[in-house]
Amino acid sequence: MIKLYNIPMSGNCHKIRLMLCFLDLDYTTLDLDLSNREQKSEAYLQRNPFGQAPLLDDNGTIIRDSQAILVYLASQYGGEQWWPKAPNQLAEISAWLSTAANEITHGPALLRAHHLFGREINQPMALATTQKVLNIIDAQLSNQSWLVSNTMSIADIAIYPYIALAHQGEIDISSFVHISTWCARIEALHHYIAMPGIDMHTGEQ
Numbered sequence: 001m002i003k004l005y006n007i008p009m010s011g012n013c014h015k016i017r018l019m020l021c022f023l024d025l026d027y028t029t030l031d032l033d034l035s036n037r038e039q040k041s042e043a044y045l046q047r048n049p050f051g052q053a054p055l056l057d058d059n060g061t062i063i064r065d066s067q068a069i070l071v072y073l074a075s076q077y078g079g080e081q082w083w084p085k086a087p088n089q090l091a092e093i094s095a096w097l098s099t100a101a102n103e104i105t106h107g108p109a110l111l112r113a114h115h116l117f118g119r120e121i122n123q124p125m126a127l128a129t130t131q132k133v134l135n136i137i138d139a140q141l142s143n144q145s146w147l148v149s150n151t152m153s154i155a156d157i158a159i160y161p162y163i164a165l166a167h168q169g170e171i172d173i174s175s176f177v178h179i180s181t182w183c184a185r186i187e188a189l190h191h192y193i194a195m196p197g198i199d200m201h202t203g204e205q
């Protein structure tokens with residue numbers, strides 16, 4: 001059985017919870033006890049030296065990092081819909097995974113960490129990063145339903161959670177119509193699951 005080392009309030013972990021559900025895979029979540037710093041315990045650091053979640057254990061195959069786990073699940077279990085063969089599509093998906101790890105992490109995810117968990121951040125820089133990445137994503141979605149090609153991919157899953165949680169970082173995405181519609185499109189999918197803090201979006205899909 002697939003085991004997901006998990007933090008319930010983590011958008012990075014939610015990417016993996018979503019992917020496992022979309023693939024309809026059996027899995028179990030092991031919630032880390034943050035109050036006892038379980039993520040920094042010797043036993044956990046042996047699995048992930050970075051001391052972070054998500055971490056996937058697929059019958060002994062251990063993968064850290066949300067983007068890497070999405071790649072693993074898509075290529076191992078997803079078939080061509082989730083892991084296309086075309087090099088240009090794979091490159092485009094990789095570019096969005098990088099955006100998730102960079103601009104999304106240093107923009108909306110950081111603002112949420114500040115407003116929800118009190119993390120010290122450079123707010124003007126996080127706000128500027130957020131505005132820029134939201135503009136780019138909204139433009140990308142203005143004439144296509146999904147971030148890459150004409151079908152949902154792990155690019156969408158990697159970008160979605162911290163956008164849907166952006167209001168917890170005091171960012172209002174309602175003026176980004178294409179993003180709001182894309183969120184609603186994802187939330188309408190069979191097997192979609194929410195997490196605390198995600199309010200379902202409305203919009204024509």
Ligand SMILES: N[C@@H](CCC(=O)N[C@@H](CS)C(=O)NCC(=O)O)C(=O)O
Nearest residue numbers: 010012039051052053054065066067
């Ligand atoms: N690049 C990593 C970042 C993971 C990460 O930042 N995890 C946070 C939760 S969202 C964490 O484990 N925080 C606990 C800690 O760092 O002690 C990924 O995408 O998985």
